[in-house]
Amino acid sequence: MGDSRSSKAGVVAAVVTFIAVALSADVTVTSITPDSGLTRGGEIIHIHGTNLLGPPLLCPSITCSTYVKFGDVLGTILQGTAAEIVVVAPPHTAGRVDLQVNVPTNAPVTLPSAYSYEVPAPTDEVRLLVPVAINAVGALGTNWQTELVVHNENTEQLTIAGKPVPPFTSAVLALAPPAGVAGQFVSIPKRLADNVSMNARVHDTTRDGDSWGVEVPVVTETQFRRSIVLLSVPTDARYRTLLRVYGYSALDTNATVTFRDDATGEFLGSQTLLLQAGYAQIPIEGFTGAHPRLRAQVTADASLIWAFVAITNNVTQQVTTITPTFTANAVAFPAFLTTGHWGANGVCVEVSNTGVSATNGCAFGNFPTPAVGADGHFEADGTLTFGGPAPLPGPSPPAHFSGVVQGTSMTLTIRSGSTTIGPWTVQFGNLTPCGPFCP
Numbered sequence: 001m002g003d004s005r006s007s008k009a010g011v012v013a014a015v016v017t018f019i020a021v022a023l024s025a026d027v028t029v030t031s032i033t034p035d036s037g038l039t040r041g042g043e044i045i046h047i048h049g050t051n052l053l054g055p056p057l058l059c060p061s062i063t064c065s066t067y068v069k070f071g072d073v074l075g076t077i078l079q080g081t082a083a084e085i086v087v088v089a090p091p092h093t094a095g096r097v098d099l100q101v102n103v104p105t106n107a108p109v110t111l112p113s114a115y116s117y118e119v120p121a122p123t124d125e126v127r128l129l130v131p132v133a134i135n136a137v138g139a140l141g142t143n144w145q146t147e148l149v150v151h152n153e154n155t156e157q158l159t160i161a162g163k164p165v166p167p168f169t170s171a172v173l174a175l176a177p178p179a180g181v182a183g184q185f186v187s188i189p190k191r192l193a194d195n196v197s198m199n200a201r202v203h204d205t206t207r208d209g210d211s212w213g214v215e216v217p218v219v220t221e222t223q224f225r226r227s228i229v230l231l232s233v234p235t236d237a238r239y240r241t242l243l244r245v246y247g248y249s250a251l252d253t254n255a256t257v258t259f260r261d262d263a264t265g266e267f268l269g270s271q272t273l274l275l276q277a278g279y280a281q282i283p284i285e286g287f288t289g290a291h292p293r294l295r296a297q298v299t300a301d302a303s304l305i306w307a308f309v310a311i312t313n314n315v316t317q318q319v320t321t322i323t324p325t326f327t328a329n330a331v332a333f334p335a336f337l338t339t340g341h342w343g344a345n346g347v348c349v350e351v352s353n354t355g356v357s358a359t360n361g362c363a364f365g366n367f368p369t370p371a372v373g374a375d376g377h378f379e380a381d382g383t384l385t386f387g388g389p390a391p392l393p394g395p396s397p398p399a400h401f402s403g404v405v406q407g408t409s410m411t412l413t414i415r416s417g418s419t420t421i422g423p424w425t426v427q428f429g430n431l432t433p434c435g436p437f438c439p
Contacts, residue, residue: 026050027051027052027101027106028049028050028109029047029049029052029099029109029111030048031047031049032045032046032048032099032111032114032115033045033046035115035116036116036117036118037089037116037118038118038119038120038194039091039092039093039094039117039118040091041088041089041090041091042089042194043088043089044078044088044089045068045086045089046084046085046086047068047085047086047099048083048084049083049084049101050082050083051103051106052066052080052081052083052084052085052101053066053080053081053082053103054066054103054104054105054106055104055105056104057105062102063102063108064104065102065104066080066103066104067102068085068087068100068101068102069098070090070092070097070099070115070117071092071097071098073091074090075088075090076088085101092117094117094118095116096113096114096115096116096117097113097114097116097117098110098113098114098115099111099114099115120190122191124189124190124191125187125188125189126187126188126190126193126220127186127221128186128187128198128218128219128221129183129185129218129219129221129246129306130146130148130175130183130184130185131183131200131216131217131219131244131246131306131308132146132183133182133184134175134202135174135175142206142207142317143204143205144202144203144204145174145203145205146175146200146201147172147175147200148161148172148186148198148200149171149172149173149200150165150171150172150173150196150197151169151196151198152165152166152168152169152192152195152196153195153197154167154168155167155168156192158188158189158192158196160186160187160188161173161175161184175200182244182279183246183279199215199217199218200215200217200218201214201215201216202214202319210316211316213319214320214321216308216321217308217323219306223306223324224248224304224305225304225305225306226299226305227297227298227299227373228245228297228298228305228306228307229296229297229325230243230295230298230308230322230323230324230325231262231295232293232294232322233262233293233294233295233296233322234292234293234294234311235284235287235288235289235291235293236288236292237288239312239313239314240311240312241283241285241310241312242281242282242283242309242311242312243257243281243282243283243284243296243298243307243308243309244279244281244307244308244309244310245273245275245279245280245281245298245305245307246275246279246305246306247275247278247279247305248278248304248305249278250277251275251277251278251303252274252275252276252277253274253301254273254275254300255275255280255298255299255300255305256271256272256273256299256373257270257282257296257297257298258296258297258299258377259284259294259295259296260294260295260297261293261295262293262295263293264420265413266291266415266420267379267400267402267415268287268291270379273298275300284296296309297377299373306324308322308323308324309322336372337356337370337372337378337405338351338428339351340429341429341430341431342426342427342429342430343426343427343430343431343432343433343434344424344427344430344432345432346360346361346432346433347359347424347426348426348434351369353369354368354369355367355368356368356369356370356380356401358401358412358414358424359434360424360434363386363414363421364384364386365383365384365401366382366383366385366396367380367382367399368380368382370401376404377404378402378403378404378405379402379403381399381401382398382399382400382401383396383398383399384396384397384398384399384416384421385397397416397417398416399414400416401413401414402415408427408428408429409426409428410425410426410427410428411424412424412425412426
C-alpha cells in the first residue's frame with residue numbers, strides 16, 4: 001500500500017516537473033517605462049518583454065513566484081502577461097538600482113542600474129492651472145466666485161496662492177485674480193505634490209440655494225498638449241457654448257480649431273485663434289441643424305495648450321463642462337508630406353511640391369500639396385473624377401480631402417457631396433501597383 005502511494009507521488013512529481021520544463025522559455029526584458037521615479041515610490045512601471053508569465057507552482061519559496069525587485073526591495077505587481085508586467089515601484093533611497101525580474105522555472109533576469117530613484121530639489125515645483133479664477137459680477141445680476149478647495153496630507157505646511165494650509169487640514173481659498181485674467185496658475189513643491197488634493201468650484205453666489213455650482217478641473221502641467229480633442233460638443237440653441245484655450249506660457253501665439261461632425265468625422269470648418277498672453281476664447285455657434293454634436297480639435301502652432309468647453313443653459317444659467325480627450329503625444333513635431341510615391345492595396349498617392357494625386361480604381365483625386373499641422377492632420381480642397389483612364393465628360397466635381405500623417409504612413413479620406421470614399425492608408429515607398437482601374 002505504501003509503495004503504491006510512493007509510486008503515485010513520484011508520477012505526480014514527474015508530471016509537475018515535465019509541465020514546468022515544457023512551459024519554461026527564455027525570459028527577455030526589452031523596455032522599462034518609466035525608468036526613474038521619486039524615492040517615495042509609487043510610480044507604475046511597465047516592464048515589456050517576452051515569456052514574462054510563468055507557470056503556477058505549488059512552492060513556498062519566493063523563487064517559485066513572479067516578482068520584480070528594485071535593488072533589494074520587492075515591488076507590488078498589479079498585473080502580468082507574457083509580454084508585460086505592471087508593477088508599483090517601492091520606496092528606496094536615492095540613486096540607481098538593479099532591476100531583477102523573476103519568472104518561475106527560469107533564472108532571474110538582472111538589469112544592472114536599470115532604474116533611478118531621485119529626490120526632488122527643494123526648489124522643484126509642480127505648476128497647476130485653475131482655468132476659471134473669478135470674483136466678479138456677471139450678467140443678469142449674477143455674482144461669480146471661484147473657490148479652490150485644498151487638502152494637505154503632508155506633515156509640513158503647504159503654502160498655495162500665498163495662503164497657508166497646515167498639515168492634515170483642508171482649506172477653502174477664494175481666488176481673486178486681477179481683472180481680465182481668465183485663469184490662474186498656482187504652484188506647489190514637488191516633494192509635497194503627491195499628498196495634496198484639490199478641486200475648484202465656480203458658483204453664482206446669488207443662486208447658491210438653487211445650485212452648488214460647477215466643478216472645474218485643476219489641471220497639472222503634464223496635461224498640457226500640443227493638440228487637444230474635445231468630444232460631443234452640443235450645438236443646441238438652448239445653450240451658450242464657449243471654447244476656452246490656455247497656453248502653458250503666457251505668450252501670444254496662434255492655435256487652429258478644427259470642427260468635425262462627431263458622429264461621421266465630416267470636416268465642417270476651421271478657425272485660427274490668437275492666444276493673447278496665453279489665453280483665447282470663442283463661442284461655438286452656427287452648426288445647428290444637421291450636426292447636433294461636434295468634435296473640436298485645438299492645435300497650437302507653438303508651446304503647449306489646454307482647453308475645455310463651458311456650456312451655459314440660457315434659462316437656468318447652470319454651467320456644465322466638456323474637458324479634453326488627449327492625443328497620444330505631449331509634443332508632436334511638425335509633420336510633412338514626403339514627395340514621392342505612397343501606396344498600398346491598389347491605392348496610389350503621388351506627392352510633388354505643387355500637388356497631390358490619389359488613385360483608387362475608378363476614383364481619381366487631385367488637390368494642392370497641403371500644409372500639415374503639428375498633430376499630423378491636413379485638410380485640402382480639390383477635385384474628384386470618376387471613370388478611370390477615360391473620365392466622364394464635363395468639369396470635375398469639387399471634393400474635400402482630409403488626411404493624417406504618422407511617419408511614413410498616411411490615411412486619406414475624400415468627401416464629394418454626399419459621397420465619402422475611404423479612409424485609405426498608404427505607406428511611403430510602397431511599390432504595390434495601382435489598380436485594377438475601370439475598364
